[in-house]
Amino acid sequence: MIELAGGVSHDGRPRAHSDGAGLNTGHGPEVLALAEAAGHPAARAEGEEGEEGGPGTPPGSDHGHGHDDVQVHHLDGSDAAPHHADGDARADSKRFVDPELRQSRCAGLRRTAKAAWDHRGVLAGTAGAWFLLDVAFYGVGLFGGRILEASGGSTALADVAGRQxxxxxxxxxxxxxAIRVIDRVGVIRLQAWGFMAAGAVFLLLAGLWAGLGTSVPMLFLAVMTLATLLMNAGPNTTTFVAPSLIFPTEARATCHGLSAATGKAGAAAGxxxxxxxxxAFAPGSPDGLTAVLVMCGVVLLFGVAWTRVFLGHSSL
Incomplete structure (x- = not known):
């Protein structure tokens, strides 16, 4: 308990001895505020002098800078050692972590890990499908300009950029x-159909390229555009939507993040x-572009089987 001034207070409790000014000036601003609220005249006087930096300010004090050394006087006559309140509070906050908070965090992590492990088959389905899609989607998307340039037609920068x-x-x-049909068709079914349609179009495009070469660049562009549209309408939408719906609440964000990270690994591979x-082929050879188109088609068709095996039981 902190005593304020010498003598006896209005409620009969003893007060601390003062330094002659009617109030112990070693106290911090909290004690002065309490005394002033109680109507103690010395507290008001000391507060005014401390603010003006006048003779009432004790030597060595640091009022106004938040660095007071607090000397606490107890009723039994014992004095606590001065301490730096702000520094001690910061040090204590760094040293001390609420055991209940630590236990709660650990329990939350265990629940999330258990839920993810319990749904590991579904996680393999969402992550693997995202990986397969991004191999083809980013491979074609990032190098679409080079693919269109290799397919014939004008190689001027403006023309290639316009086609892209x-x-x-x-x-x-x-x-x-996808927005129009996803509720009627279902997420998983739309994903499987999208994989199948886009994969078939890429293989068709590879056949057209092998048979017709650069003689029909606009046909190549049209079929390439159709393949991209089918990827966006199917797996490029559903691979993002499915993890946000198929996992329980305690593992949803974690499993969605793991699926997305696996997808970006597929993007790097593509x-x-x-x-x-x-x-890999001679400059100007059509075989390089044929290999790219066949690779995209096979990867997307493999996504159909992957979706059926790991996600086919889902009600989505």
């Missing part, structure tokens, strides 16, 4: 198509495979 913009703009309509395949 057209491919992306029309392909984006696939998202609108980004490495496509330029490697294009460069």
């Amino acid at each position: 913009a057209l491919l992306s703009a029309i392909g984006a309509l696939g998202y609108l198509l 980004s490495a495979l496509v330029p490697a395949l294009l460069a």
